[in-house]
Amino acid sequence: MNSIHPFPSPVDTPTGTRASRGLGLLVFLGMVLLTLLGLFFTDEDVVQGSTVRLMYIHVPTAWVAYLAFIVTAITSAMFMWGKQHSLTFDRIAGASGEVGVIFMGLSLVTGSLWGRLTWGTYWQWDPRLTTTVFLFVTYVGYLAVRDLGGSHQQRAKRSGVVALLAVLEIPLVHFSVVLWRSLHQEASVLQPNGDVTMDGLMLFTLLFGVAVFTLLFAWMVLHRQRVLTLADAIDDGGLEAALQERRSEAN
């Protein structure tokens, strides 16, 4: 596979292609426009004031995190049940999991900042928030399992099982937290679903943010997946090179 260079270098094997560079440029321009829309072109909210601008980041990051975990689950299933157990699916799952953890972290931070400004508190024991934290920790665990070592197939199988178990775990966590909170109804501040009436441009900005962040997700996963492919190739090449060295020593 890598007969010329056992160790692929970034120079001869870049992770960018013309298509991914185009995508990257699109994301960059989209982010610039989103910043202008979010900070300058849209009005303040009647109730929330300028705080609403956080939503243009918070909602897209939360969306990307959930999307990432769905992609991880689907690609893990494709690896597990695919006939060839293709490692490409495993790498997409891993790349998507990494991106998901980053965005879930960002979403928690922006959410709690928004909560501080709107509710007066960084944290509410709301079922959605609580489930989000569990999702975050569960996928941090998923990434740790990917890092356990062993062969690539072993990594793929282990992490695939953990990703699929998470699909079972998360609804149960959510359901139990909902039940738990339904018994403790003392806190009924503004519901955290952002159900405020939005004017046209604000809604557009929010949806535009979601679209741009989705493209950013695609761009990040694309590159990360290619980096993971190169890292796997280095692993394989490293073993190959070490074997070759030992053979030449013996001769």
Added chain:
Amino acid sequence: MTQHSTSTMSVARAIATKDLRIEWRSKVLVNQVLPFAGIVMVLFAFALDNDGILQRVAPGLVWLAVLFSSLIIVQRTFAIESADNALDAIKVAGVSPAGVFLGKSVALVVQLLLFEGVLVLLSLVLYQVHLSWGGAVLLVTVSFLANIGIAAMGALYGGLGAAAKGRETLLPLLLLPAVAPVLIAATRATESAFGVGGATLGEGWPWVALLAVFGALFGFGGTLAFGVLTEE
């Protein structure tokens, strides 16, 4: 088919008996883990420093002590396998992984049940909670079903850590978020059993259903997944 299921069950029985016998002879659970849980219960009392609060939160403290101790028990149950590469030997022998998983889980359920019995007795003494006969029936049911969930997840992730040699530190990170529903359901049901915070017995039983679903789901899921998680 029959042959396979028979062998899975006989493997499960053999593993469970072996684990319990090792525990019976070594007394690690009784001599080391139980005192640890006992001191945790006392430390909770130091930290909260109020009889009223202690009584109110006793169910949660009991289950927290159970969860923390379950980490040690799970690690112990796989340490006896990895000590002289017994897990590898089991794999080489072609023993059904589902059988190993079920055996490990059953042994864990039994150990946790005994453990909870002692912790509940301790909470009656230390935290001054009251337990009626009806509450005791609810509590035994809750403990049994909660243990199935904890044991299934524990065996699954403990096996993963043991197979990946020396990475047992991963266990709390994987296990604690996964068993959060067990903590919630078992604590609420135990509140009803103890009758704290005005909770009635009837309010406790719906949580039993959640524990049963959790145990069934991960008992089944674990039986399928254990082989993949522990293979070399």
